[in-house]
Amino acid sequence: MYQMPLPSHIKNLTPQASVDLINQHRKELGNNLVFLGHHYQRDDVIQFADFQGDSLKLSQLAAQQTEAKYIVFCGVHFMAESADILTSDDQAVFLPDMTAGCSMADMADLDQVEMAWEDLSQHFPNMSKVIPVTYVNSSAEIKAFTGRNNGICVTSSNCRFIFESVWENDPEATILFLPDEHLGRNTAYEMGVPLDQMPLYDPFAEMGGITDEQYKNSKVILWKGFCSVHAEFNVEQIQEAREKDPDVNVIVHPECGFDVVQAADASGSTAKIVQLIENAEEGSKWVVGTEINLVKRLAQRLEDKHIQVRSLSGKACPCVTMYRIDLPHLTWIIDNIAKHFKDPENTKLYNQIRVPDEIKEQARLSLDRMMMITQAATSAT
Ligand code: SF4
Missing domain, CATH: 3.40.50 (Rossmann fold)
Structure with a gap:
Protein backbone atom coordinates (compact mmCIF):
# COMPACT_ATOMS: atom_id res chain seq x y z
CA MET A 1 0.00 0.00 0.00
CA TYR A 2 1.25 3.47 -0.87
CA GLN A 3 1.22 6.25 1.68
CA MET A 4 1.82 9.71 0.30
CA PRO A 5 4.39 11.79 2.20
CA LEU A 6 2.84 14.22 4.66
CA PRO A 7 2.79 17.87 3.52
CA SER A 8 5.24 20.12 5.37
CA HIS A 9 2.52 22.29 6.97
CA ILE A 10 1.42 19.14 8.88
CA LYS A 11 4.84 17.57 9.38
CA ASN A 12 6.22 20.73 10.98
CA LEU A 13 3.45 21.13 13.54
CA THR A 14 4.40 20.72 17.19
CA PRO A 15 2.50 17.96 19.04
CA GLN A 16 0.43 20.60 20.86
CA ALA A 17 -0.40 22.39 17.60
CA SER A 18 -1.53 19.05 16.14
CA VAL A 19 -3.77 18.39 19.13
CA ASP A 20 -5.26 21.89 18.84
CA LEU A 21 -5.90 21.49 15.12
CA ILE A 22 -7.57 18.11 15.58
CA ASN A 23 -9.79 19.50 18.35
CA GLN A 24 -10.71 22.53 16.26
CA HIS A 25 -11.70 20.30 13.30
CA ARG A 26 -13.67 17.98 15.57
CA LYS A 27 -15.78 20.95 16.68
CA GLU A 28 -16.38 22.01 13.09
CA LEU A 29 -17.30 18.49 11.99
CA GLY A 30 -19.44 17.62 15.04
CA ASN A 31 -21.37 14.37 14.64
CA ASN A 32 -20.22 14.04 11.04
CA LEU A 33 -16.95 12.60 12.30
CA VAL A 34 -16.27 9.59 14.49
CA PHE A 35 -12.88 8.33 15.70
CA LEU A 36 -12.40 4.65 16.37
CA GLY A 37 -9.31 3.55 18.30
CA HIS A 38 -8.10 -0.02 18.60
CA HIS A 39 -6.84 -1.12 22.04
CA TYR A 40 -3.29 -1.44 20.71
CA GLN A 41 -2.98 2.19 19.55
CA ARG A 42 -0.46 4.53 21.12
CA ASP A 43 -1.55 7.02 23.80
CA ASP A 44 -1.26 10.21 21.71
CA VAL A 45 -3.69 8.68 19.18
CA ILE A 46 -6.10 6.84 21.48
CA GLN A 47 -6.77 10.06 23.43
CA PHE A 48 -9.05 11.16 20.57
CA ALA A 49 -11.04 7.94 20.25
CA ASP A 50 -14.80 8.29 20.58
CA PHE A 51 -14.82 4.53 20.94
CA GLN A 52 -12.07 2.17 21.97
CA GLY A 53 -12.21 -1.59 21.51
CA ASP A 54 -11.29 -4.57 19.39
CA SER A 55 -11.66 -4.45 15.63
CA LEU A 56 -15.09 -5.98 15.27
CA LYS A 57 -16.67 -4.10 18.14
CA LEU A 58 -15.39 -0.87 16.60
CA SER A 59 -16.81 -1.70 13.18
CA GLN A 60 -20.20 -2.53 14.68
CA LEU A 61 -20.14 0.74 16.63
CA ALA A 62 -19.24 2.62 13.46
CA ALA A 63 -22.29 1.15 11.71
CA GLN A 64 -24.48 2.44 14.57
CA GLN A 65 -23.19 6.03 14.20
CA THR A 66 -25.51 6.74 11.31
CA GLU A 67 -24.93 10.50 11.48
CA ALA A 68 -21.18 10.06 10.99
CA LYS A 69 -20.28 10.61 7.35
CA TYR A 70 -16.56 10.29 8.05
CA ILE A 71 -15.13 7.42 10.11
CA VAL A 72 -11.45 7.53 11.00
CA PHE A 73 -10.22 4.07 11.94
CA CYS A 74 -7.08 4.15 14.06
CA GLY A 75 -6.07 0.55 13.62
CA VAL A 76 -4.78 -1.50 10.70
CA HIS A 77 -5.94 -2.03 7.13
CA PHE A 78 -8.14 -5.13 7.59
CA MET A 79 -10.01 -3.38 10.43
CA ALA A 80 -10.83 -0.38 8.26
CA GLU A 81 -12.01 -2.81 5.56
CA SER A 82 -14.36 -4.49 8.04
CA ALA A 83 -15.72 -1.07 9.00
CA ASP A 84 -16.32 -0.29 5.33
CA ILE A 85 -18.09 -3.63 4.86
CA LEU A 86 -20.39 -3.07 7.84
CA THR A 87 -21.18 0.64 7.43
CA SER A 88 -23.65 2.16 4.96
CA ASP A 89 -22.78 3.52 1.54
CA ASP A 90 -23.20 7.07 2.88
CA GLN A 91 -20.33 6.58 5.31
CA ALA A 92 -16.68 6.80 4.34
CA VAL A 93 -13.92 5.03 6.28
CA PHE A 94 -10.35 6.38 6.45
CA LEU A 95 -7.07 4.88 7.60
CA PRO A 96 -4.59 7.63 8.61
CA ASP A 97 -1.59 5.68 7.22
CA MET A 98 -2.09 3.24 4.35
CA THR A 99 1.02 1.27 5.35
CA ALA A 100 -0.61 0.24 8.63
CA GLY A 101 -1.20 -3.37 7.62
CA CYS A 102 -1.17 -6.61 9.59
CA SER A 103 1.62 -9.12 9.07
CA MET A 104 -0.72 -11.97 10.03
CA VAL A 229 3.61 -9.58 18.36
CA HIS A 230 2.25 -12.65 20.13
CA ALA A 231 4.99 -14.89 18.70
CA GLU A 232 7.43 -12.98 20.94
CA PHE A 233 6.13 -14.64 24.12
CA ASN A 234 7.63 -17.91 25.30
CA VAL A 235 7.51 -20.46 28.11
CA GLU A 236 10.83 -19.30 29.61
CA GLN A 237 9.30 -15.88 30.28
CA ILE A 238 6.47 -17.56 32.19
CA GLN A 239 8.94 -19.64 34.23
CA GLU A 240 10.97 -16.53 35.01
CA ALA A 241 7.87 -14.58 36.10
CA ARG A 242 6.89 -17.41 38.45
CA GLU A 243 10.40 -17.75 39.85
CA LYS A 244 10.43 -14.04 40.65
CA ASP A 245 6.98 -14.18 42.22
CA PRO A 246 5.12 -17.45 42.78
CA ASP A 247 1.86 -15.55 43.44
CA VAL A 248 1.71 -14.02 40.01
CA ASN A 249 -1.12 -14.87 37.57
CA VAL A 250 -0.12 -15.37 33.96
CA ILE A 251 -2.68 -14.60 31.26
CA VAL A 252 -1.98 -14.68 27.52
CA HIS A 253 -3.82 -14.07 24.26
CA PRO A 254 -4.72 -17.21 22.21
CA GLU A 255 -2.64 -15.85 19.32
CA CYS A 256 0.35 -16.99 21.44
CA GLY A 257 1.94 -20.35 20.70
CA PHE A 258 0.43 -23.59 22.00
CA ASP A 259 3.16 -24.17 24.64
CA VAL A 260 2.74 -20.65 25.99
CA VAL A 261 -1.04 -21.00 26.29
CA GLN A 262 -0.63 -24.39 27.99
CA ALA A 263 1.90 -23.00 30.47
CA ALA A 264 -0.17 -19.89 31.35
CA ASP A 265 -2.81 -19.79 34.10
CA ALA A 266 -5.40 -18.45 31.68
CA SER A 267 -5.81 -17.33 28.11
CA GLY A 268 -8.38 -15.21 26.37
CA SER A 269 -9.26 -12.49 23.92
CA THR A 270 -8.36 -8.88 24.61
CA ALA A 271 -11.86 -8.30 26.02
CA LYS A 272 -11.53 -11.31 28.33
CA ILE A 273 -8.05 -10.25 29.52
CA VAL A 274 -9.32 -6.76 30.37
CA GLN A 275 -12.45 -8.07 32.08
CA LEU A 276 -10.63 -10.71 34.16
CA ILE A 277 -7.97 -8.33 35.42
CA GLU A 278 -10.36 -5.44 36.06
CA ASN A 279 -12.47 -7.72 38.23
CA ALA A 280 -9.52 -9.37 39.98
CA GLU A 281 -8.93 -9.16 43.73
CA GLU A 282 -7.29 -6.07 45.13
CA GLY A 283 -3.58 -6.72 45.57
CA SER A 284 -3.43 -9.42 42.88
CA LYS A 285 -0.53 -9.51 40.43
CA TRP A 286 -0.71 -10.20 36.72
CA VAL A 287 1.72 -10.70 33.90
CA VAL A 288 0.10 -10.41 30.52
CA GLY A 289 1.13 -11.83 27.15
CA THR A 290 -0.30 -9.36 24.68
CA GLU A 291 0.42 -6.01 23.02
CA ILE A 292 2.26 -3.55 25.26
CA ASN A 293 0.05 -0.45 24.85
CA LEU A 294 -2.95 -2.33 26.15
CA VAL A 295 -0.94 -3.76 29.07
CA LYS A 296 0.47 -0.35 30.06
CA ARG A 297 -2.93 1.35 30.00
CA LEU A 298 -4.47 -1.46 32.02
CA ALA A 299 -1.66 -1.16 34.58
CA GLN A 300 -2.21 2.59 34.91
CA ARG A 301 -5.98 2.22 35.21
CA LEU A 302 -5.72 -0.34 37.99
CA GLU A 303 -3.04 1.35 40.10
CA ASP A 304 -5.69 2.72 42.45
CA LYS A 305 -7.11 -0.76 43.00
CA HIS A 306 -3.58 -1.95 43.85
CA ILE A 307 -3.71 -4.54 41.11
CA GLN A 308 -0.25 -4.96 39.60
CA VAL A 309 -0.12 -5.53 35.86
CA ARG A 310 2.96 -5.91 33.68
CA SER A 311 4.00 -7.42 30.39
CA LEU A 312 5.16 -11.01 30.21
CA SER A 313 8.07 -9.85 28.11
CA GLY A 314 10.84 -7.63 29.45
CA LYS A 315 11.01 -6.01 26.02
CA ALA A 316 8.18 -3.82 24.79
CA CYS A 317 6.10 -5.71 22.24
CA PRO A 318 4.18 -3.10 20.24
CA CYS A 319 2.45 -3.93 16.99
CA VAL A 320 4.80 -2.07 14.63
CA THR A 321 2.19 -1.65 11.93
CA MET A 322 -0.35 -0.19 14.37
CA TYR A 323 2.40 2.14 15.49
CA ARG A 324 2.44 3.72 12.06
CA ILE A 325 -0.75 5.55 13.01
CA ASP A 326 0.73 8.53 14.78
CA LEU A 327 -0.27 12.07 15.64
CA PRO A 328 1.02 13.65 12.37
CA HIS A 329 -0.90 11.15 10.20
CA LEU A 330 -4.01 11.58 12.28
CA THR A 331 -3.74 15.38 12.02
CA TRP A 332 -3.26 15.13 8.27
CA ILE A 333 -6.30 12.94 7.69
CA ILE A 334 -8.58 15.07 9.88
CA ASP A 335 -7.36 18.22 8.16
CA ASN A 336 -8.12 16.66 4.78
CA ILE A 337 -11.61 15.58 5.91
CA ALA A 338 -12.35 19.03 7.38
CA LYS A 339 -11.37 20.69 4.09
CA HIS A 340 -13.57 18.26 2.16
CA PHE A 341 -16.48 18.96 4.51
CA LYS A 342 -16.23 22.69 3.79
CA ASP A 343 -15.59 22.39 0.07
CA PRO A 344 -16.41 18.92 -1.28
CA GLU A 345 -16.26 19.97 -4.93
CA ASN A 346 -12.67 21.13 -4.78
CA THR A 347 -11.10 18.82 -2.21
CA LYS A 348 -9.76 15.38 -2.98
CA LEU A 349 -10.14 12.88 -0.14
CA TYR A 350 -7.15 10.70 0.74
CA ASN A 351 -6.84 7.27 2.33
CA GLN A 352 -10.47 6.25 1.98
CA ILE A 353 -10.83 2.48 2.29
CA ARG A 354 -13.23 1.19 -0.34
CA VAL A 355 -13.94 -2.51 -0.55
CA PRO A 356 -15.37 -3.36 -4.00
CA ASP A 357 -19.10 -4.15 -3.89
CA GLU A 358 -18.86 -7.82 -4.88
CA ILE A 359 -16.20 -8.53 -2.24
CA LYS A 360 -18.17 -6.55 0.30
CA GLU A 361 -21.29 -8.59 -0.30
S1 SF4 B 1 -1.09 -7.34 16.82
FE1 SF4 B 1 -0.58 -6.39 14.85
S2 SF4 B 1 0.39 -8.05 13.64
FE2 SF4 B 1 -0.67 -9.02 15.39
S3 SF4 B 1 -2.66 -9.61 14.55
FE3 SF4 B 1 -2.91 -7.57 15.53
S4 SF4 B 1 -2.59 -6.11 13.85
FE4 SF4 B 1 -1.78 -8.09 13.14
Whole structure:
Protein backbone atom coordinates (compact mmCIF):
# COMPACT_ATOMS: atom_id res chain seq x y z
CA MET A 1 0.00 0.00 0.00
CA TYR A 2 1.25 3.47 -0.87
CA GLN A 3 1.22 6.25 1.68
CA MET A 4 1.82 9.71 0.30
CA PRO A 5 4.39 11.79 2.20
CA LEU A 6 2.84 14.22 4.66
CA PRO A 7 2.79 17.87 3.52
CA SER A 8 5.24 20.12 5.37
CA HIS A 9 2.52 22.29 6.97
CA ILE A 10 1.42 19.14 8.88
CA LYS A 11 4.84 17.57 9.38
CA ASN A 12 6.22 20.73 10.98
CA LEU A 13 3.45 21.13 13.54
CA THR A 14 4.40 20.72 17.19
CA PRO A 15 2.50 17.96 19.04
CA GLN A 16 0.43 20.60 20.86
CA ALA A 17 -0.40 22.39 17.60
CA SER A 18 -1.53 19.05 16.14
CA VAL A 19 -3.77 18.39 19.13
CA ASP A 20 -5.26 21.89 18.84
CA LEU A 21 -5.90 21.49 15.12
CA ILE A 22 -7.57 18.11 15.58
CA ASN A 23 -9.79 19.50 18.35
CA GLN A 24 -10.71 22.53 16.26
CA HIS A 25 -11.70 20.30 13.30
CA ARG A 26 -13.67 17.98 15.57
CA LYS A 27 -15.78 20.95 16.68
CA GLU A 28 -16.38 22.01 13.09
CA LEU A 29 -17.30 18.49 11.99
CA GLY A 30 -19.44 17.62 15.04
CA ASN A 31 -21.37 14.37 14.64
CA ASN A 32 -20.22 14.04 11.04
CA LEU A 33 -16.95 12.60 12.30
CA VAL A 34 -16.27 9.59 14.49
CA PHE A 35 -12.88 8.33 15.70
CA LEU A 36 -12.40 4.65 16.37
CA GLY A 37 -9.31 3.55 18.30
CA HIS A 38 -8.10 -0.02 18.60
CA HIS A 39 -6.84 -1.12 22.04
CA TYR A 40 -3.29 -1.44 20.71
CA GLN A 41 -2.98 2.19 19.55
CA ARG A 42 -0.46 4.53 21.12
CA ASP A 43 -1.55 7.02 23.80
CA ASP A 44 -1.26 10.21 21.71
CA VAL A 45 -3.69 8.68 19.18
CA ILE A 46 -6.10 6.84 21.48
CA GLN A 47 -6.77 10.06 23.43
CA PHE A 48 -9.05 11.16 20.57
CA ALA A 49 -11.04 7.94 20.25
CA ASP A 50 -14.80 8.29 20.58
CA PHE A 51 -14.82 4.53 20.94
CA GLN A 52 -12.07 2.17 21.97
CA GLY A 53 -12.21 -1.59 21.51
CA ASP A 54 -11.29 -4.57 19.39
CA SER A 55 -11.66 -4.45 15.63
CA LEU A 56 -15.09 -5.98 15.27
CA LYS A 57 -16.67 -4.10 18.14
CA LEU A 58 -15.39 -0.87 16.60
CA SER A 59 -16.81 -1.70 13.18
CA GLN A 60 -20.20 -2.53 14.68
CA LEU A 61 -20.14 0.74 16.63
CA ALA A 62 -19.24 2.62 13.46
CA ALA A 63 -22.29 1.15 11.71
CA GLN A 64 -24.48 2.44 14.57
CA GLN A 65 -23.19 6.03 14.20
CA THR A 66 -25.51 6.74 11.31
CA GLU A 67 -24.93 10.50 11.48
CA ALA A 68 -21.18 10.06 10.99
CA LYS A 69 -20.28 10.61 7.35
CA TYR A 70 -16.56 10.29 8.05
CA ILE A 71 -15.13 7.42 10.11
CA VAL A 72 -11.45 7.53 11.00
CA PHE A 73 -10.22 4.07 11.94
CA CYS A 74 -7.08 4.15 14.06
CA GLY A 75 -6.07 0.55 13.62
CA VAL A 76 -4.78 -1.50 10.70
CA HIS A 77 -5.94 -2.03 7.13
CA PHE A 78 -8.14 -5.13 7.59
CA MET A 79 -10.01 -3.38 10.43
CA ALA A 80 -10.83 -0.38 8.26
CA GLU A 81 -12.01 -2.81 5.56
CA SER A 82 -14.36 -4.49 8.04
CA ALA A 83 -15.72 -1.07 9.00
CA ASP A 84 -16.32 -0.29 5.33
CA ILE A 85 -18.09 -3.63 4.86
CA LEU A 86 -20.39 -3.07 7.84
CA THR A 87 -21.18 0.64 7.43
CA SER A 88 -23.65 2.16 4.96
CA ASP A 89 -22.78 3.52 1.54
CA ASP A 90 -23.20 7.07 2.88
CA GLN A 91 -20.33 6.58 5.31
CA ALA A 92 -16.68 6.80 4.34
CA VAL A 93 -13.92 5.03 6.28
CA PHE A 94 -10.35 6.38 6.45
CA LEU A 95 -7.07 4.88 7.60
CA PRO A 96 -4.59 7.63 8.61
CA ASP A 97 -1.59 5.68 7.22
CA MET A 98 -2.09 3.24 4.35
CA THR A 99 1.02 1.27 5.35
CA ALA A 100 -0.61 0.24 8.63
CA GLY A 101 -1.20 -3.37 7.62
CA CYS A 102 -1.17 -6.61 9.59
CA SER A 103 1.62 -9.12 9.07
CA MET A 104 -0.72 -11.97 10.03
CA ALA A 105 -3.46 -10.97 7.57
CA ASP A 106 -0.78 -10.70 4.86
CA MET A 107 0.22 -14.34 5.43
CA ALA A 108 -2.89 -15.57 3.61
CA ASP A 109 -3.47 -14.01 0.22
CA LEU A 110 -6.31 -14.98 -2.06
CA ASP A 111 -4.22 -16.81 -4.68
CA GLN A 112 -2.59 -18.98 -2.02
CA VAL A 113 -5.93 -19.76 -0.40
CA GLU A 114 -7.55 -20.63 -3.76
CA MET A 115 -4.64 -23.02 -4.42
CA ALA A 116 -5.06 -24.58 -1.00
CA TRP A 117 -8.77 -25.07 -1.72
CA GLU A 118 -7.78 -26.85 -4.91
CA ASP A 119 -5.36 -29.09 -2.93
CA LEU A 120 -8.09 -29.88 -0.44
CA SER A 121 -10.55 -30.77 -3.21
CA GLN A 122 -8.17 -33.58 -4.19
CA HIS A 123 -8.46 -35.08 -0.72
CA PHE A 124 -12.07 -34.40 0.14
CA PRO A 125 -14.47 -35.91 -2.39
CA ASN A 126 -17.29 -33.84 -0.90
CA MET A 127 -16.07 -30.27 -0.42
CA SER A 128 -19.31 -29.28 1.33
CA LYS A 129 -17.72 -31.12 4.29
CA VAL A 130 -14.88 -28.58 4.39
CA ILE A 131 -15.83 -25.31 6.07
CA PRO A 132 -13.47 -22.34 5.72
CA VAL A 133 -13.34 -20.32 8.93
CA THR A 134 -11.37 -17.11 8.95
CA TYR A 135 -10.19 -15.00 11.85
CA VAL A 136 -11.46 -11.44 11.53
CA ASN A 137 -7.75 -10.51 11.22
CA SER A 138 -7.76 -11.25 7.50
CA SER A 139 -8.23 -9.26 4.32
CA ALA A 140 -11.68 -8.52 2.88
CA GLU A 141 -10.80 -10.87 -0.02
CA ILE A 142 -10.26 -13.78 2.39
CA LYS A 143 -13.49 -12.96 4.21
CA ALA A 144 -15.23 -12.96 0.81
CA PHE A 145 -13.65 -16.32 -0.11
CA THR A 146 -14.97 -17.67 3.17
CA GLY A 147 -18.42 -16.18 2.60
CA ARG A 148 -18.86 -17.62 -0.90
CA ASN A 149 -17.70 -21.07 0.24
CA ASN A 150 -20.27 -21.37 2.99
CA GLY A 151 -17.79 -20.37 5.67
CA ILE A 152 -17.74 -18.08 8.68
CA CYS A 153 -15.65 -15.39 10.29
CA VAL A 154 -14.52 -15.55 13.93
CA THR A 155 -13.00 -13.30 16.56
CA SER A 156 -10.79 -14.50 19.38
CA SER A 157 -13.82 -14.13 21.71
CA ASN A 158 -16.24 -16.29 19.75
CA CYS A 159 -13.95 -18.79 17.97
CA ARG A 160 -15.08 -21.65 20.20
CA PHE A 161 -18.80 -20.93 19.62
CA ILE A 162 -18.21 -20.99 15.89
CA PHE A 163 -16.25 -24.26 15.92
CA GLU A 164 -19.01 -25.79 18.07
CA SER A 165 -21.70 -24.64 15.66
CA VAL A 166 -19.80 -26.06 12.66
CA TRP A 167 -19.55 -29.47 14.32
CA GLU A 168 -23.11 -29.37 15.69
CA ASN A 169 -24.27 -28.83 12.15
CA ASP A 170 -22.04 -31.58 10.77
CA PRO A 171 -19.94 -33.69 13.17
CA GLU A 172 -17.94 -34.95 10.19
CA ALA A 173 -16.94 -31.49 8.96
CA THR A 174 -13.30 -30.44 8.61
CA ILE A 175 -12.48 -26.80 9.29
CA LEU A 176 -9.91 -24.93 7.19
CA PHE A 177 -8.78 -22.25 9.65
CA LEU A 178 -7.22 -19.02 8.31
CA PRO A 179 -4.82 -17.26 8.83
CA ASP A 180 -3.65 -17.76 12.46
CA GLU A 181 -2.50 -21.27 13.25
CA HIS A 182 -2.30 -20.56 16.99
CA LEU A 183 -5.85 -19.35 17.57
CA GLY A 184 -7.13 -22.34 15.60
CA ARG A 185 -4.95 -24.86 17.44
CA ASN A 186 -5.50 -23.42 20.92
CA THR A 187 -9.27 -23.27 20.45
CA ALA A 188 -9.69 -26.74 18.97
CA TYR A 189 -7.38 -28.33 21.57
CA GLU A 190 -9.40 -26.73 24.38
CA MET A 191 -12.45 -28.42 22.82
CA GLY A 192 -10.74 -31.82 22.90
CA VAL A 193 -9.43 -32.12 19.35
CA PRO A 194 -6.06 -33.95 19.49
CA LEU A 195 -3.05 -32.22 17.97
CA ASP A 196 -2.54 -34.98 15.40
CA GLN A 197 -5.95 -34.12 13.92
CA MET A 198 -4.82 -30.56 13.22
CA PRO A 199 -2.22 -30.62 10.43
CA LEU A 200 -0.53 -27.39 9.41
CA TYR A 201 -1.01 -26.22 5.81
CA ASP A 202 2.11 -24.49 4.50
CA PRO A 203 1.23 -22.49 1.35
CA PHE A 204 4.84 -22.79 0.16
CA ALA A 205 4.98 -26.60 0.33
CA GLU A 206 3.59 -29.11 -2.12
CA MET A 207 0.06 -30.12 -1.09
CA GLY A 208 0.59 -27.81 1.89
CA GLY A 209 3.14 -30.26 3.33
CA ILE A 210 0.30 -32.48 4.59
CA THR A 211 0.29 -36.23 3.94
CA ASP A 212 -2.72 -38.16 2.58
CA GLU A 213 -3.14 -39.82 5.96
CA GLN A 214 -3.12 -36.46 7.78
CA TYR A 215 -5.73 -35.05 5.39
CA LYS A 216 -7.89 -38.10 6.02
CA ASN A 217 -7.76 -37.76 9.81
CA SER A 218 -7.99 -33.99 10.01
CA LYS A 219 -10.63 -32.12 12.02
CA VAL A 220 -8.99 -28.74 11.57
CA ILE A 221 -6.49 -27.79 8.87
CA LEU A 222 -4.48 -24.89 10.23
CA TRP A 223 -3.06 -22.22 7.93
CA LYS A 224 0.61 -21.47 8.59
CA GLY A 225 0.28 -17.90 9.81
CA PHE A 226 0.92 -16.07 13.06
CA CYS A 227 0.95 -12.69 14.76
CA SER A 228 4.46 -11.29 15.06
CA VAL A 229 3.61 -9.58 18.36
CA HIS A 230 2.25 -12.65 20.13
CA ALA A 231 4.99 -14.89 18.70
CA GLU A 232 7.43 -12.98 20.94
CA PHE A 233 6.13 -14.64 24.12
CA ASN A 234 7.63 -17.91 25.30
CA VAL A 235 7.51 -20.46 28.11
CA GLU A 236 10.83 -19.30 29.61
CA GLN A 237 9.30 -15.88 30.28
CA ILE A 238 6.47 -17.56 32.19
CA GLN A 239 8.94 -19.64 34.23
CA GLU A 240 10.97 -16.53 35.01
CA ALA A 241 7.87 -14.58 36.10
CA ARG A 242 6.89 -17.41 38.45
CA GLU A 243 10.40 -17.75 39.85
CA LYS A 244 10.43 -14.04 40.65
CA ASP A 245 6.98 -14.18 42.22
CA PRO A 246 5.12 -17.45 42.78
CA ASP A 247 1.86 -15.55 43.44
CA VAL A 248 1.71 -14.02 40.01
CA ASN A 249 -1.12 -14.87 37.57
CA VAL A 250 -0.12 -15.37 33.96
CA ILE A 251 -2.68 -14.60 31.26
CA VAL A 252 -1.98 -14.68 27.52
CA HIS A 253 -3.82 -14.07 24.26
CA PRO A 254 -4.72 -17.21 22.21
CA GLU A 255 -2.64 -15.85 19.32
CA CYS A 256 0.35 -16.99 21.44
CA GLY A 257 1.94 -20.35 20.70
CA PHE A 258 0.43 -23.59 22.00
CA ASP A 259 3.16 -24.17 24.64
CA VAL A 260 2.74 -20.65 25.99
CA VAL A 261 -1.04 -21.00 26.29
CA GLN A 262 -0.63 -24.39 27.99
CA ALA A 263 1.90 -23.00 30.47
CA ALA A 264 -0.17 -19.89 31.35
CA ASP A 265 -2.81 -19.79 34.10
CA ALA A 266 -5.40 -18.45 31.68
CA SER A 267 -5.81 -17.33 28.11
CA GLY A 268 -8.38 -15.21 26.37
CA SER A 269 -9.26 -12.49 23.92
CA THR A 270 -8.36 -8.88 24.61
CA ALA A 271 -11.86 -8.30 26.02
CA LYS A 272 -11.53 -11.31 28.33
CA ILE A 273 -8.05 -10.25 29.52
CA VAL A 274 -9.32 -6.76 30.37
CA GLN A 275 -12.45 -8.07 32.08
CA LEU A 276 -10.63 -10.71 34.16
CA ILE A 277 -7.97 -8.33 35.42
CA GLU A 278 -10.36 -5.44 36.06
CA ASN A 279 -12.47 -7.72 38.23
CA ALA A 280 -9.52 -9.37 39.98
CA GLU A 281 -8.93 -9.16 43.73
CA GLU A 282 -7.29 -6.07 45.13
CA GLY A 283 -3.58 -6.72 45.57
CA SER A 284 -3.43 -9.42 42.88
CA LYS A 285 -0.53 -9.51 40.43
CA TRP A 286 -0.71 -10.20 36.72
CA VAL A 287 1.72 -10.70 33.90
CA VAL A 288 0.10 -10.41 30.52
CA GLY A 289 1.13 -11.83 27.15
CA THR A 290 -0.30 -9.36 24.68
CA GLU A 291 0.42 -6.01 23.02
CA ILE A 292 2.26 -3.55 25.26
CA ASN A 293 0.05 -0.45 24.85
CA LEU A 294 -2.95 -2.33 26.15
CA VAL A 295 -0.94 -3.76 29.07
CA LYS A 296 0.47 -0.35 30.06
CA ARG A 297 -2.93 1.35 30.00
CA LEU A 298 -4.47 -1.46 32.02
CA ALA A 299 -1.66 -1.16 34.58
CA GLN A 300 -2.21 2.59 34.91
CA ARG A 301 -5.98 2.22 35.21
CA LEU A 302 -5.72 -0.34 37.99
CA GLU A 303 -3.04 1.35 40.10
CA ASP A 304 -5.69 2.72 42.45
CA LYS A 305 -7.11 -0.76 43.00
CA HIS A 306 -3.58 -1.95 43.85
CA ILE A 307 -3.71 -4.54 41.11
CA GLN A 308 -0.25 -4.96 39.60
CA VAL A 309 -0.12 -5.53 35.86
CA ARG A 310 2.96 -5.91 33.68
CA SER A 311 4.00 -7.42 30.39
CA LEU A 312 5.16 -11.01 30.21
CA SER A 313 8.07 -9.85 28.11
CA GLY A 314 10.84 -7.63 29.45
CA LYS A 315 11.01 -6.01 26.02
CA ALA A 316 8.18 -3.82 24.79
CA CYS A 317 6.10 -5.71 22.24
CA PRO A 318 4.18 -3.10 20.24
CA CYS A 319 2.45 -3.93 16.99
CA VAL A 320 4.80 -2.07 14.63
CA THR A 321 2.19 -1.65 11.93
CA MET A 322 -0.35 -0.19 14.37
CA TYR A 323 2.40 2.14 15.49
CA ARG A 324 2.44 3.72 12.06
CA ILE A 325 -0.75 5.55 13.01
CA ASP A 326 0.73 8.53 14.78
CA LEU A 327 -0.27 12.07 15.64
CA PRO A 328 1.02 13.65 12.37
CA HIS A 329 -0.90 11.15 10.20
CA LEU A 330 -4.01 11.58 12.28
CA THR A 331 -3.74 15.38 12.02
CA TRP A 332 -3.26 15.13 8.27
CA ILE A 333 -6.30 12.94 7.69
CA ILE A 334 -8.58 15.07 9.88
CA ASP A 335 -7.36 18.22 8.16
CA ASN A 336 -8.12 16.66 4.78
CA ILE A 337 -11.61 15.58 5.91
CA ALA A 338 -12.35 19.03 7.38
CA LYS A 339 -11.37 20.69 4.09
CA HIS A 340 -13.57 18.26 2.16
CA PHE A 341 -16.48 18.96 4.51
CA LYS A 342 -16.23 22.69 3.79
CA ASP A 343 -15.59 22.39 0.07
CA PRO A 344 -16.41 18.92 -1.28
CA GLU A 345 -16.26 19.97 -4.93
CA ASN A 346 -12.67 21.13 -4.78
CA THR A 347 -11.10 18.82 -2.21
CA LYS A 348 -9.76 15.38 -2.98
CA LEU A 349 -10.14 12.88 -0.14
CA TYR A 350 -7.15 10.70 0.74
CA ASN A 351 -6.84 7.27 2.33
CA GLN A 352 -10.47 6.25 1.98
CA ILE A 353 -10.83 2.48 2.29
CA ARG A 354 -13.23 1.19 -0.34
CA VAL A 355 -13.94 -2.51 -0.55
CA PRO A 356 -15.37 -3.36 -4.00
CA ASP A 357 -19.10 -4.15 -3.89
CA GLU A 358 -18.86 -7.82 -4.88
CA ILE A 359 -16.20 -8.53 -2.24
CA LYS A 360 -18.17 -6.55 0.30
CA GLU A 361 -21.29 -8.59 -0.30
CA GLN A 362 -19.51 -11.95 0.01
CA ALA A 363 -17.41 -10.87 3.00
CA ARG A 364 -20.53 -9.67 4.71
CA LEU A 365 -21.99 -13.17 4.44
CA SER A 366 -19.19 -14.57 6.60
CA LEU A 367 -19.52 -11.73 9.12
CA ASP A 368 -23.32 -11.98 9.27
CA ARG A 369 -23.15 -15.75 9.86
CA MET A 370 -20.71 -15.16 12.69
CA MET A 371 -22.93 -12.56 14.32
CA MET A 372 -25.99 -14.74 14.02
CA ILE A 373 -24.29 -17.74 15.62
CA THR A 374 -22.69 -15.64 18.36
CA GLN A 375 -25.98 -13.96 19.25
CA ALA A 376 -27.76 -17.33 19.40
CA ALA A 377 -24.98 -18.84 21.54
CA THR A 378 -24.79 -15.92 23.98
CA SER A 379 -28.55 -15.60 24.40
CA ALA A 380 -28.71 -19.34 25.16
CA THR A 381 -26.14 -19.05 28.00
S1 SF4 B 1 -1.09 -7.34 16.82
FE1 SF4 B 1 -0.67 -9.02 15.39
S2 SF4 B 1 -2.66 -9.61 14.55
FE2 SF4 B 1 -2.91 -7.57 15.53
S3 SF4 B 1 -2.59 -6.11 13.85
FE3 SF4 B 1 -0.58 -6.39 14.85
S4 SF4 B 1 0.39 -8.05 13.64
FE4 SF4 B 1 -1.78 -8.09 13.14
